[in-house]
Amino acid sequence: xxxxxxxxxxxxxxxxxxxxxxxxxxxxxxxxxxxxxxxxxxxxxxxxxxxxxxxxxxxxxxxxxxxxxxxxxxxxxxxxxxxxxxxxxxxxxxxxxxxxxxxxxxxxxxxxxxxxxxxxxxxxxxxxxxxxxxxxxxxxxxxxxxxxxxxxxxxxxxxxxxxxxxxxxxxxxxxxxxxxxxxxxxxxxxxxxxxxxxxxxxxxxxxxxxxxxxxxxxxxxxxxxxxxxxxxxxxxxxxxxxxxxxxxxxxxxxxxxxxxxxxxxxxxxxxxxxxxxxxxxxxxxxxxxxxxxxxxxxxxxxxxxxxxxxxxxxxxxxxxxxxxxxxxxxxxxxxxxxxxxxxxxxxxxxxxxxxxxxxxxxxxxxxxxxxxxxxxxxxxxxxxxxxxxxxxxxxxxxxxxxxxxxxxxxxxxx
Amino acid sequence: xxxxxxxxxxxxxxxxxxxxxxxxxxxxxxxxxxxxxxxxxxxxxxxxxxxxxxxxxxxxxxxxxxxxxxxxxxxxxxxxxxxxxxxxxxxxxxxxxxxxxxxxxxxxxxxxxxxxxxxxxxxxxxxxxxxxxxxxxxxxxxxxxxxxxxxxxxxxxxxxxxxxxxxxxxxxxxxxxxxxxxxxxxxxxxxxxxxxxxxxxxxxxxxxxxxxxxxxxxxxxxxxxxxxxxxxxxxxxxxxxxxxxxxxxxxxxxxxxxxxxxxxxxxxxxxxxxxxxxxxxxxxxxxxxxxxxxxxxxxxxxxxxxxxxxxxxxxxxxxxxxxxxxxxxxxxxxxxxxxxxxxxxxxxxxxxxxxxxxxxxxxxxxxxxxxxxxxxxxxxxxxxxxxxxxxxxxxxxxxxxxxxxxxxxxxxxx
Numbered sequence: 001x002x003x004x005x006x007x008x009x010x011x012x013x014x015x016x017x018x019x020x021x022x023x024x025x026x027x028x029x030x031x032x033x034x035x036x037x038x039x040x041x042x043x044x045x046x047x048x049x050x051x052x053x054x055x056x057x058x059x060x061x062x063x064x065x066x067x068x069x070x071x072x073x074x075x076x077x078x079x080x081x082x083x084x085x086x087x088x089x090x091x092x093x094x095x096x097x098x099x100x101x102x103x104x105x106x107x108x109x110x111x112x113x114x115x116x117x118x119x120x121x122x123x124x125x126x127x128x129x130x131x132x133x134x135x136x137x138x139x140x141x142x143x144x145x146x147x148x149x150x151x152x153x154x155x156x157x158x159x160x161x162x163x164x165x166x167x168x169x170x171x172x173x174x175x176x177x178x179x180x181x182x183x184x185x186x187x188x189x190x191x192x193x194x195x196x197x198x199x200x201x202x203x204x205x206x207x208x209x210x211x212x213x214x215x216x217x218x219x220x221x222x223x224x225x226x227x228x229x230x231x232x233x234x235x236x237x238x239x240x241x242x243x244x245x246x247x248x249x250x251x252x253x254x255x256x257x258x259x260x261x262x263x264x265x266x267x268x269x270x271x272x273x274x275x276x277x278x279x280x281x282x283x284x285x286x287x288x289x290x291x292x293x294x295x296x297x298x299x300x301x302x303x304x305x306x307x308x309x310x311x312x313x314x315x316x317x318x319x320x321x322x323x324x325x326x327x328x329x330x331x332x333x334x335x336x337x338x339x340x341x342x343x344x345x346x347x348x349x350x351x352x353x354x355x356x357x358x359x360x361x362x363x364x365x366x367x368x369x370x371x372x373x374x375x376x377x378x379x380x381x382x383x384x385x386x387x388x389x390x391x392x393x394x395x396x397x398x399x400x401x402x403x404x405x406x407x408x409x410x411x412x413x414x
Numbered sequence: 415x416x417x418x419x420x421x422x423x424x425x426x427x428x429x430x431x432x433x434x435x436x437x438x439x440x441x442x443x444x445x446x447x448x449x450x451x452x453x454x455x456x457x458x459x460x461x462x463x464x465x466x467x468x469x470x471x472x473x474x475x476x477x478x479x480x481x482x483x484x485x486x487x488x489x490x491x492x493x494x495x496x497x498x499x500x501x502x503x504x505x506x507x508x509x510x511x512x513x514x515x516x517x518x519x520x521x522x523x524x525x526x527x528x529x530x531x532x533x534x535x536x537x538x539x540x541x542x543x544x545x546x547x548x549x550x551x552x553x554x555x556x557x558x559x560x561x562x563x564x565x566x567x568x569x570x571x572x573x574x575x576x577x578x579x580x581x582x583x584x585x586x587x588x589x590x591x592x593x594x595x596x597x598x599x600x601x602x603x604x605x606x607x608x609x610x611x612x613x614x615x616x617x618x619x620x621x622x623x624x625x626x627x628x629x630x631x632x633x634x635x636x637x638x639x640x641x642x643x644x645x646x647x648x649x650x651x652x653x654x655x656x657x658x659x660x661x662x663x664x665x666x667x668x669x670x671x672x673x674x675x676x677x678x679x680x681x682x683x684x685x686x687x688x689x690x691x692x693x694x695x696x697x698x699x700x701x702x703x704x705x706x707x708x709x710x711x712x713x714x715x716x717x718x719x720x721x722x723x724x725x726x727x728x729x730x731x732x733x734x735x736x737x738x739x740x741x742x743x744x745x746x747x748x749x750x751x752x753x754x755x756x757x758x759x760x761x762x763x764x765x766x767x768x769x770x771x772x773x774x775x776x777x778x779x780x781x782x783x784x785x786x787x788x789x790x791x792x793x794x795x796x797x798x799x800x801x802x803x804x805x806x807x808x809x810x811x812x813x814x815x816x817x818x819x820x821x822x823x824x825x826x827x828x
Contacts, residue, residue: 002619002645003586005549008523008676015679023485046483054476059689062468067660069460071437097511097662097684104683108548109422134548134683135419172417205416231416246481246688248511262422265429269518269548270511270684274660275473279689 011133019126022046025355030383040384041376043355045181045326047215048376049300050243053293059279066275073267074251078277081284082251086213086236088225094252094263095277099211099237101270102250103130106207106233107173109262111137116171117207118142118160120152122329122369124181124209125361131175131207140164140171141363149365150320150329152176152187154194161202173233174199175207178224179216182362182371183329184305184322189222196228205231214241214294217302218323230255238280240326241297247276301326301375308374308381315389319372326375330356333368335392341367347395352387425547433540436460439769444794454798455790457769459595459740461629462790463714464657467707473693480689487681488665492691495698496665500627500650502639508666508677509691513625513651515684516664517544520621520647521587523676525551530585531621532556532574534566536743536783538595538623539775545589545621554578554585555777563779564734564743566590566601568608575616587647588613589621592638593630596776596785597743598719598736603636610642619645628655628708631716632737644669652694654740655711661690715740715789722788722795729803733786740789744770747782749806755781761809766801 004012022044030038060066074082074095083090096102107117113136119127120142132139142160145151157174164171174195179186187195199206208224213236225232233254239245249272254260284290301324308328312319320329337343345358359369374381418426436458444452474480488496488509497504510516521531527550533541534556546553556574559565571588578585588609593600601609613620622638627650639646647668653659663686668674698704715738722742726733734743751757759772773783788795 002524002670002673004523004672004676005526005529007526008680011679011682012676019486019682022483026483044483048482051478051481054481055478057476059473059476062471062473062658062693064465064469067465067468067658068462069436069440069458069659072433097686100685101683109418110416112419112421115419129682244476244481245483248685248687256416258418259416262418262426265425266422268425268429268433268543269515271514271662272511273662273687273690275693276687276690279476 007134011129014129014133021355021357030353030380032379032383037353040352040354040380040387042373042381042384043357043371045240045371045373046245046375047240047243047297047301047326049304050297053296054243059275060282062275066278068274070274070277072271073264074272075274075277075281078281081281084287085284085290086253088253092253092255092260094254094260094267095272096250096252096267097270097272098248099209099235099239099250100126100130102235102237102252103127103207103209104134105263105266105270106235106252106254106259107131107135107137108266109259110172110205110207111135114138114170116140116164116169118157118164118171118174118204120144120157120174120176122150122182122359122362122364124177125357125363127175137172138169140169143365148320150183150369151185152180152191152195154191154198157195158198158201161198161204165202171202171204173205173207175209177209177212179210179212179221179324181212181325182327183320184325184327185320186216186219186221186323189227192222192224192227196224196232199231200228205233208232208234210234211237212240212325215297215301215326216324217298217305221324225253225255233259241294242283243297247280248272249276249280304374304378304381307378308372308385311382311385311389312372315385315392317389317392327371327373330370330372331368332370332392333366335395336368344368345370348388348391352384352391354384354388356388421548425543428543428547435769435771444767444797446793446797451767454768454794454801456787456795456798457771457785459654459785459787460659460789461654461657461711461715461740463718464711467710468657473689474696476689480692482688484688484691486685487678488686489688489691489695492695495695498701499698499704500667502667506667506669506674508668508674508681509686510664510666510681511684511686512662513623513649513653513664514540514544516649516651516666517541517621517623518548519677519680519684520649520666520668520673521545521549521551522680523673524586524619524621525549528552528584530554530578530583532571532578532585532588532618534558534571534588534590536564536596536773536776536778538591539771539777541589551586554583557779562734564597564783565599566594566605566609568605568612571609572612572615575612575618579616585616585618587619587621589623591623591626593624593626593635593738595623595626595739596741597734598739598741599734600630600633600635600737603641606636606638606641610638610646613645614642619647622646622648624648625651626654626739629711629715629740630738631712631719635738639667639669647673655708656697657711661694662686663690663694718788718792718795721792722786722799725796725799725803726786729799729806731803731806741785741787744784744786745782746784746806747780749809750782759784762802762805766798766805768798768802770802
């Protein structure tokens, strides 16, 4: 009998709930005519609003340049194009097979097994696997801003770092999604500066997953690498901003030469298809076209968010106001049964066939929060949120537009 | 100052010589008119004989099916096609970003850090990184057949397994390339059966890197999974048989349900672009076309090998007779200077600008062997081997066609 390694057993046991829920929901999708009893998948932050902008694009043909060995940390051509797009130096980029791989690479470069990475909550649930699954790092959750229950709170990060220091835990980095996921929030530059100061105080690096950098539909975005320099490692990709989740193209930017050399060595295990790199290089070939494409992405995401938020308001479901990304962070705390969040999640699945992910999957500091993704066909979102709203109505609980969010968010109607 | 993890430091220090030599040699390639002082790269086992068969092939367009999330261990469509091609069950396949990733996956599934994998020498040098770099396994080299100095020798494997058992080392697997690399040999089925018996005797799994399965130009090939069943894990890919090294498409076949589940979990870190999977599924769509393609591959490799072997014979350079793959294992032992193999390698690089890899990179049991790749433009191979032959002539040493191989190979003219 073959025995499976400890790491592999752990990975099997910890398979990200997000990935699992996605494929279950996608296996039998709702269709207004063909499968009215099908699933509505609002559980996956996949940007499906841009398909028509790509459809029919002919990829470059197969040939020497697109099928031969190329540097395993990215072709010079793609790195140059991405560098132009992000406004960085191509030498500082490492291209790998997806943002997950990029997160795994940077965590494995920074951490020995057992080392800590502090992560402000709520956080993208797959960080548990992406950052810790292969590196052996331990994620130390930091609390959100107590004022609203979900905002970035540098003081909370400082406290966890101080506590870890007292406990003798070696911490190598603070990691966060910026813009935020699941919240869709854009962390204010002042808070990012505070966070950088905290990291500097404790001598730890910063890892920013900026995969939604081009998906901010309200206000501006500042990359963490513009705020703090030498010890900031950022991750980006084509899944969200370009709606190309299946191409599995992840990019790591790091200004540190030692980290870069190590990241290149690790990229050897997860290279991106040379042909797909050629497809992406072509996509970025004309900056004017890219600018127009991203403007259209932001426009569509903004409309999609407003529609979803409107439906949540119509059913009296509070939520955290979002300015970016594919999801909204909704508070179903008022409908929480005594059996808890997981019971509510199952009730919703069974009662509506709508897949949304519970806050537990994002290390939410209290039960009742759910991530609701909206970046898909508007009719599907409307069907799903109507089902959800009616279902919650049937259970009793709050109702009525204009209800204030329980945790309160200064000035915003939630 | 950012400190790099122990694993990352080790990977930087151990960057496979093969990859490094490749990109150095490719940076300034020889051209008969434009760069007569350029490099001739016979160091990389890249199959460059098939480019014209792909050139102009239009890949499928970008669209929902080719750009959306798909199962991270391979789309159902590609796994079905590969299953048909290899004659296995699609459920037993895990598709990842390259054969390196597939080897990393299976080693990480089978081994805890410190566990051993026995590998008969000479072996594909990158195994050191592919099998051990991230899994933390230790490779235990086993000696080749003493009769010729390079053939598969199950008894040698048995001795290493017995020794490891006495030393208290936990060994999880025996790994080998089949067909062989660097030797290009096709291991006789009888020897593979003996090897399987040895593995069974010690209760260890078998890992067979069968990436050259469709590149056997003389005689038949038997997959190890046809010889032994439940504990054989095989790796295959599109780099050699289809000449598509840049697409980084690796396939792991495993019949064990626990291993498969664990391998799928690890595939999460190195998924293959959905679009590239669609390209490959299309390539395999018509079995008749695939059969013709592979026949042409074998024909071209056979011609290429015969040409290279003829040149080696013309300069009196002994070699192990090959029946598969992209390389020939040449014995320059007669020209070995007192300073050793590395000195000869440097002499050749400086004196000829021909890149071939020394046996040290393949854990050859004695110095003097070199792997000479021949699967590229015939004129380049001729130029390179002529330079090499003249260079060796200039150093003195043996000369003359028909010289017997020093180690002797029963019945074969080497």
